[in-house]
Amino acid sequence: xxxxxxxxxxxxxxxxxxxxxxxxxxxxxxxxxxxxxxxxxxxxxxxxxxxxxxxxxxxxxxxxxxxxxxxxxxxxxxxxxxxxxxxxxxxxxxxxxxxxxxxxxxxxxxxxxxxxxxxxxxxxxxxxxxxxxxxxxxxxxxxxxxxxxxxxxxxxxxxxxxxxxxxxxxxxxxxxxxxxxxxxxxxxxxxxxxxxxxxxxxxxxxxxxxxxxxxxxxxxxxxxxxxxxxxxxxx
Amino acid sequence: xxxxxxxxxxxxxxxxxxxxxxxxxxxxxxxxxxxxxxxxxxxxxxxxxxxxxxxxxxxxxxxxxxxxxxxxxxxxxxxxxxxxxxxxxxxxxxxxxxxxxxxxxxxxxxxxxxxxxxxxxxxxxxxxxxxxxxxxxxxxxxxxxxxxxxxxxxxxxxxxxxxxxxxxxxxxxxxxxxxxxxxxxxxxxxxxxxxxxxxxxxxxxxxxxxxxxxxxxxxxxxxxxxxxxxxxxxx
Numbered sequence: 001x002x003x004x005x006x007x008x009x010x011x012x013x014x015x016x017x018x019x020x021x022x023x024x025x026x027x028x029x030x031x032x033x034x035x036x037x038x039x040x041x042x043x044x045x046x047x048x049x050x051x052x053x054x055x056x057x058x059x060x061x062x063x064x065x066x067x068x069x070x071x072x073x074x075x076x077x078x079x080x081x082x083x084x085x086x087x088x089x090x091x092x093x094x095x096x097x098x099x100x101x102x103x104x105x106x107x108x109x110x111x112x113x114x115x116x117x118x119x120x121x122x123x124x125x126x127x128x129x130x131x132x133x134x135x136x137x138x139x140x141x142x143x144x145x146x147x148x149x150x151x152x153x154x155x156x157x158x159x160x161x162x163x164x165x166x167x168x169x170x171x172x173x174x175x176x177x178x179x180x181x182x183x184x185x186x187x188x189x190x191x192x193x194x195x196x197x198x199x200x201x202x203x204x205x206x207x208x209x210x211x212x213x214x215x216x217x218x219x220x221x222x223x224x225x226x227x228x229x230x231x232x233x234x235x
Numbered sequence: 236x237x238x239x240x241x242x243x244x245x246x247x248x249x250x251x252x253x254x255x256x257x258x259x260x261x262x263x264x265x266x267x268x269x270x271x272x273x274x275x276x277x278x279x280x281x282x283x284x285x286x287x288x289x290x291x292x293x294x295x296x297x298x299x300x301x302x303x304x305x306x307x308x309x310x311x312x313x314x315x316x317x318x319x320x321x322x323x324x325x326x327x328x329x330x331x332x333x334x335x336x337x338x339x340x341x342x343x344x345x346x347x348x349x350x351x352x353x354x355x356x357x358x359x360x361x362x363x364x365x366x367x368x369x370x371x372x373x374x375x376x377x378x379x380x381x382x383x384x385x386x387x388x389x390x391x392x393x394x395x396x397x398x399x400x401x402x403x404x405x406x407x408x409x410x411x412x413x414x415x416x417x418x419x420x421x422x423x424x425x426x427x428x429x430x431x432x433x434x435x436x437x438x439x440x441x442x443x444x445x446x447x448x449x450x451x452x453x454x455x456x457x458x459x460x461x462x463x464x465x466x467x468x469x470x
Contacts, residue, residue: 002401042248046386049384049388050388052328052331053333053385054336055378055381059273065327067327068331068335069329069331069334069335070331071334072327072331072334075327075330076323076327088311089300092300092302092307092310092311093287095304095306095310096287096302096303096304097291097306099304099306099307099322100290100303100304103290103341106338106341110349114345114350114362115362115365115366115367115369116350116366116369116370116373116374117373118363118369118372118374119365119369121336124365127349127350127362127365128352130350130351130359130362131349131350131351134349134350134351134353134354137353138351138352138353139351139353143290146290149284150288153284153285
């Protein structure tokens with residue numbers, strides 16, 4: 001099966017969690033919006049009056065099925081590409097972890113857009129400074145501390161022990177993104193989450209991920225995505 | 236099977252989407268934290284070092300399984316209690332709708348807490364005013380317009396036509412909550428989403444829901460939950 005991924009072509013964004021899973025699995029896929037009239041095609045699918053139009057990218061076309069919401073895509077893909085268990089209980093557990101990561105991603109986004117996504121960052125800088133401070137004070141320790149404990153309890157190197165799952169790939173992306181957006185904060189914080197950093201390093205060395213990161217398929221971080229490097233937010 | 240729901244005992248919050256599903260289904264459940272030492276029991280389960288500790292309430296205990304994240308709980312419960320199809324494609328579709336509702340719930344919460352959950356509302360009032368304005372200007376029309384179109388396309392009265400699913404119950408709660416928090420805005424906005432209002436009214440009349448809403452099990456809205464009535468945000 002050739003999967004079709006639909007996501008904005010110039011950012012990693014939420015699509016990246018799906019890209020990482022497809023790449024790690026060596027799945028046959030096309031990143032539709034990155035070629036030809038792909039963005040137009042993507043917009044058209046969201047405007048469809050019938051069927052099951054997704055609310056927003058990313059979405060995945062798998063045969064006739066169109067699946068929206070990042071975590072839902074991974075729920076579908078995971079067991080099919082060997083990145084999640086097939087049995088219900090552990091499959092729901094991995095999904096639960098991914099939904100918690102999705103909550104963290106929302107909060108990361110809001111550090112630069114606390115007053116709303118339709119306003120420019122430049123018009124909400126003071127609010128962004130307060131939100132970013134609170135994010136590092138209260139939220140990062142809570143979220144990353146949770147994942148750090150889980151890796152410790154499983155024995156590592158991954159969330160569930162020795163077998164990698166798609167939520168591990170997403171945590172890799174979280175660490176990469178936080179390093180890009182908040183290098184000063186991360187320099188101080190990383191020593192508090194050694195298990196997470198070890199997980200990150202382990203994922204980075206997986207052959208398919210390594211090849212992906214070195215390829216042109218990996219869009220570089222930039223200041224249009226979820227993770228943005230605004231030095232004033234990183235003091 | 237007697238389900239055990241774990242959620243904060245004094246607010247509707249995110250637990251309410253699960254409560255509505257359990258009530259509609261007439262399921263056998265206990266709302267653990269609302270009696271005896273329930274809150275202490277709930278906190279202990281989150282601190283568990285082994286197994287699969289949830290990040291935050293709500294979570295559901297079903298036999299030996301402990302399931303966290305609101306949408307994940309409903310994904311599990313839905314087909315078991317007749318509130319979602321059993322087949323994979325329509326089951327993922329209902330879950331996708333629920334995840335989109337969860338995104339809306341996050342944005343509703345952020346209207347009164349744009350700078351972070353660990354700060355008081357009173358310390359972020361100017362930011363809350365801007366966020367609430369942007370929410371009504373850009374976000375409510377986008378989210379509710381999407382669900383309005385889906386009901387229209389299905390023929391109604393529910394999201395998927397004549398059969399109710401748990402996402403319909405959640406949309407009922409969204410309308411109830413927005414009416415509580417933003418009565419002025421809703422007075423003007425409701426005429427734009429007649430399908431959604433009809434869905435709300437239909438859910439409210441379902442016998443199990445009606446009985447639940449009239450019972451003491453339904454916690455009244457208050458200003459500690461997701462939906463808060465701050466008149467200054469409703470101008």
